[in-house]
Amino acid sequence: MANSYDAMWEKLNLDLDAHSGLLEVLGKFYGDIHASQQGRLRGMEYLDFVLSEVHGLRIKELQEAKAAGRIVVGTFCVFVPEEIVLAAGGIQVGLCAGAEIGNEQAEKVLPRNTCALIKSFVGFKLARLCPYIESCDLIVGETTCDGKKKAYEIFSDYSPVHVMEIPQMKKASDRVLWKSEVLGFKNKVEEMTGKKITAQSLKDAIHLVNGRRLVLQRLNRLRAAVPVPISGRDALLINQISFYDDPVRFTAKIGELCDELAERVKAGEGVVPKGTRRLMLSGCPMAVPNWKLPYVIESSGAVIVGEESCIGTRNTRDLVKETGTTVEEMVEALVDRYMRIDCACFTPNTERLENVVDMARELKVDGVIHYGLSFCQPYAIEAFKVEKALGKAGISMLSIETDYSMEDVEQLKTRVEAFVEMTS
């Protein structure tokens, strides 16, 4: 059936048939996993709408912005400082990497034993399925894990790519390297937009992105309430949407949703029956539409109350200091804030262990599920240390490795149910 956005998608060179198949699957998946939940909040209508228009209205907005002279920058990692892009008048979007729909094409250029997230973004590009990727004037890669680092070399044959070097340690010399990368990125963006970043534009951009982090921090605090007022699936969706919706609109809408949640908390109302086990997720990011494990957990007698991941608190925990008055001071503040990210690509990564334990305590969890994508070595190896740190704090952990296929759903369910039973 023809869609009113077909002409736009055709212009973006999408494979229209495969793309309409993707939208159909996405719609069904969303209906089964999200829309079918009982007692959803009024504020979720915004998310339902954003998701129903994810390849439509938002892409149209991006095209209009481009026509007005703005650039669109796409990223796959929370290390890329959005403040720089916004300060130069651009738009930054986190790109989809949560479905295995382009796997066949991806496996033509990548080894089969590559993590699902990497295969997904390469697959989306090669299969011409993602209107976000096709809207981008620049894709920013980073040297986090080896898989991503090498995949960007392949990606750059198909899209303009700028790679930022991310240090692997947090010594003074690493900060020097990271600062030079932030400045290099700033130059690149200024060159592309033809706009010099000013103290005022950077100040505004820092305030805007901090505002989005603050509203997500508020959401996280509300989830500490017993009973929890929102499902983990919905909270994850909010975090996922934060990467591509307009930041002003997103912050306002999630603020309203938090007001509604605060009312629920005040009234002592929860989204699940009293006594439902409270679990926290920790580990690899869950990019949209990767909702498999949250669905499995929340249909196994538990509720997710927090995500220690880049589509979660790793992206929202730290703010950029807003005291700087010159571009130089603000760049220093950005460098400091981004150096605090506790990705498993760092060694040692003791901050993460402390953060996981603190978060588990604050959210009053009954257990933690460590989530690793198959073939992701940094998180799989670090899971041992996370389990040990949680064990010392008296918190149980279940380690799960999986990918985006649905083949292991029953097996995962059995393991999660046994874990939930154990925490009771």
Ligand code: BJ8
């Ligand atoms: S800051 S977590 S977004 S790198 S899952 S591709 S690590 S093999 S995603 Fe990440 Fe930035 Fe770190 Fe966050 Fe590699 Fe692992 Fe795959 Fe991963």
